[in-house]
Amino acid sequence: METLLNDRYRVIRTLGSGGFGETFLAEDTQMPSNRRCVIKQLRPIQNNPQIYQLVQERFQREAAILEDLGGTSNQIPTLFAYFQSNGQFYLVQEWIEGDTLTAKVQEQGLLSESAVREILINLLPVLEQVHNQRIVHRDIKPDNIILRHRDHKAVLIDFGAVRESMGTVVNSQGLPTSSIVIGTPGYMPSEQAAGRPVYSSDLYSLGMTAIYLLTGKQPQELETDSRSGEIIWHRHALSISPTLAGVIDRAIAYHPRDRFATAREMLDALQFGPVAPTVPYNQPPVAPTVPYNQPPVAPTVPYNQPPVVNVQPPATLQNTVAVSPGSSNQPTHQNTAHKSGQKGILLGSLIAGGLIGSSIVIGFALNKSNQPIAESTPSSTELSTNSNDKNVPPSISSQQPIDSPVAQQTTPSVQEPVDSPVVQQTTSPVQQPVDSPVVQQTTPPVQQQPTSTQQQINRPSPEEAVEDYYQTINNGEYKEAWNLLSPSYQNNQRLHPKGYLSYIDWWGGQVENVDVEQVSLIENNSETATVNAQLRYLLKNGKQSSSSVSFFLLWDEGNSRWVITGAK
């Protein structure tokens, strides 16, 4: 049966379907040529009339930005129109006839160095324009770059901000903010995964894209150096020049300050090189970007996670995901990112590097299947996310993360709900979510670092941190609670196969309340702590269960809070 969207656009076929809705190729029946166009359907994450108005406003704002962008570069699809229908939002865009870079590699094999250089040289001026308009694309990857047939130019599609507007919620201060961050595991650097994208986040994604073109390897297929966290990719592209390798290395540096500051800088290095690579080309990637024991400044992520290498991710990990942003209202900014310091490097690399692949930050929603997300009972155990496991009551095991999602329909066993992570909100400077995901904000005020004495005085106890974590959940502040988990925990694919969506599916969808019946400190030093907690879950279906969980906490100096790095 013929579908006519908005009484105007005749759908020819579906191009794809993601977590936000479908994308159609259509023809415009109200144009003399019946010109073809791409219609992207977007569904708000929350089906809530109060939120709808906010989503609408934000959608309009972001669409206006897209219109501007399309008008300034012919390597960005023109926005023809936008409309709303049946509670859903639609963008009508120029159809770019061509092949995505993914399709190109799949069909023709690896690209040569000169082809990759040409693509980069072709795209970097576009990115420069985008960044000059204070916009971060947020989802650069081979799937989102189309080589246009007519002129062989690279066209950048699928800007993240409009999709991000679908995650608009009201924060605890009553202000609209986005509950999600858009990005693709492996292509998205850690600061973006934490909700603080900067311009060079796009350069990172472009660097990872170049690696894919040269090696055919998705980020998750690349190993990460266990000491430095750097991505090991040179061995898969031995014949490329030191100049290109150096440019890519610098683009994919874990820390934004080690990357090119601008797209223009990267372009110049590519054209006029050489640049000093973060890791000398051909040298075994042992040397970290910065010394591992360099004094950290406000780590945003724990650094003592076991390194992971060569994780084979599910194929879906190339998909764009929506992720809970960092709990910061602070605008995305490099100053903020600088605070991560060295501590963040290893973990970040784990994330950015490819570990990600399997675990990253992953978001949610965007599961391509339209199936409800399996949410596992949060338990220090993790509920398996295998389809076979979906109906199995989660059990607690040392391997199971606490708040893993699993679509669990059965009555939780006593061991089931365990849960989760931790961290304390009260003393941490609250990082506010960025208001407009699309527009890069200006420099946030630099947080003052408390003195060590102050820190000791103000530091909440680990037991309080665990209690506060559950209080946050009981208050329905799921995003805040999620941000109390370390990135590696958030990114645990086993526990959070759909990232934040898995998390809220469990906590918001199935758990009514959690009582922390008892907490006891097992171990505590200046950096880490272990807390045992006796938890009692009241589920929305009326069932109750109890479990005893050990939480592992890491003191996050920069944010003056404990974060949960694991549980069993």
Ligand SMILES: Nc1ncnc2c1ncn2[C@@H]1O[C@H](COP(=O)(O)OP(=O)(O)OP(=O)(O)O)[C@@H](O)[C@H]1O
């Ligand atoms: N303007 C465009 N011109 C041509 N093809 C496009 C355009 N926009 C998207 N496409 C193609 O349509 C297909 C689906 O696009 P879409 O952006 O929905 O991808 P997705 O990754 O499945 O969704 P999402 O990123 O929202 O989860 C992809 O193959 C993409 O290359």
